[in-house]
Amino acid sequence: MDELKRTPLHDLHVELGAKMVPFAGYEMPVQYKLGVLKEHLHTREKAGLFDVSHMGQVILSGESVEQIAQALESLVPVNIAGLAENRQRYGFFTNDAGGIEDDLMIANRGDHLFVVVNAACKTQDMALMRAGLEPKGVTPRLLGDRALLALQGPAAEDALAALNPAVREMRFMDVATVELCGAECWISRSGYTGEDGFEISVPEDKAVELARVLLAQEAVEPIGLGARDSLRLEAGLCLYGHDIDATTTPVEAALTWAIQKIRRTGGAREGGFPGAAKILAEFDTGASRARVGLRPEGRAPMREGVEIFAQEEGGAPIGRVTSGGFGPTTGTPIAMGYVDIDHAAPGTKLFGEVRGKRLAVEVAEMPFVTQTYKR
């Protein structure tokens, strides 16, 4: 086992009373003194500050942003060439079987693309990008000198505007270079909680100062990975390695919205990404299973791995929970998972087997909470 890495905010987490746990090769705060439940609720009511510096921040450089975008489209089935300057978009790397290698955020920063990938996939993503992009004259560079903070919640705009009012002009999925605490920060108006908010890439030597200035505000509390997970689950957002992986296709994963028409059959830049034949065929034929929201009827949480059945007794499983737990904002257990397509319609009554008992669960629309993005 390699030694765990630390983010530039490590000592601050410890000082704030965080419980540190290993996560994707890093020592990360799972919760602070408030605890998961209160941290979750605080983020939905005011603002939460998350350290997501473990994620991979990558600059893609080349001759022009057009050339870089075109190259990246060979790995990602998303309209990147049509991504306007200072805008960001969600995407994923696909494989030849049509599965998802990782999901990522892609920003057009004028003369280059800036992408953020999952911590656990960094090494593999870099290899994938080098192999796929370098022959096309595009160089990926994993940044080792910047931290990444997420500030999420209804009070996030006021909290960040106190440092630089320019951020008020940003809309959902805008990106901008903004000076905070005298440092050049790359900000996007996005996040992974279902709330309005920002992700802030900050030079590592300024990260602690920025975090302290934000935390000094009444509305801002530090939030750990525990609440980050329940927030994204309530928002219906996928966790890579759980809800999506190398064996799930974008159609199965209900992520077809992320593949714009221009990349689909009949589009001007149709296909041209790994697994295109399989994925585009699935748009027409449909997939045999689908990622759905699940609402257990009782109080017992249905966690990852719980098998889903169509009947209360007998029969083979028709699905499986991939993320599940208690939703602090919904006040109920919530889950998501894959079920056979015949059982995927919202309102379908199914059963989840928990400790040997089949408990009623209903297929539900996601998100479980209303998203409050500032569009």
Place this chain on the structure above:
Amino acid sequence: MKFTEEHEWLRVEGDLVVVGITTHAAEQLGDVVFVELPEEGSTVSKDDEVVVIESVKAASDILAPLDGEIVEVNSPLADEPSKVNDDPEGEAWFFKMKIEDLSALDDYMDEAAYKKFIG
């Protein structure tokens, strides 16, 4: 009051033993969101899984500390699982059990020994 290595507390009340989890255990578990209690009248053996508690983080089992019969359960807990965090060593007891021989409790730790155990 006696304590088990599974972080349960045991309190003698007449000829019954009242069972709950310690403040230390409740803190470690985090916010409790689900409690499943055994049936009143059920006969249990030592180390049977009799209670399921789930926190925001994970599920855990509470084991029967002794052989005996579950004579009463704290049913309101199922509707208000957060009481386990609010008052683990008071209001949030799980069940009362009848055991053959109360001297079986002597094998468990007293408060001083438990404090040492949790460091």
